Amino acid sequence: MDPSRRQTLVFPLVNEVRSHPHEVWKVRAPALAICAVGTMQRAYGWLTPDSTRWQAIVAWSRQAEAAKRAECRQFQRRVPRGQSLTLDAGHFVLLDRRDAVVKAIRRFFHTVLLPP
Secondary structure (H helix, E strand, O other): OOHHHHHHHHHHHHHHHHOOOOOHHHOOOOEEEEEEOOOHHHHOOOOOOOOOOHHHHHHHHHHHHHHHHHHHHHHHHHOOOEEEEEEOOOOOHHHHOHHHHHHHHHHHHHHHHOOO
């Protein structure tokens, strides 16, 4: 898909998602959070230190990583029956870290379906 078409489809979705808070800690059922906290190198591997955008991406990446980690910690504190897994992964965490995600899902289902 060409970039202009992609932007036409993605931006309204992003605006909708950001239009109101998603308070996942209101969940009372058992929940599993897979926290993909990717590094700048993972997200922007094609950039190099001599790139004109390098410093901006480094600063943004640090802020984004800190925000993602804080959100995951908040989930752990506020979801009474929640479990979480934090991984160095990007948007495609289910593909990038498949084995770790599958193991976490199996462990989660085992504790939910077969509690001690």
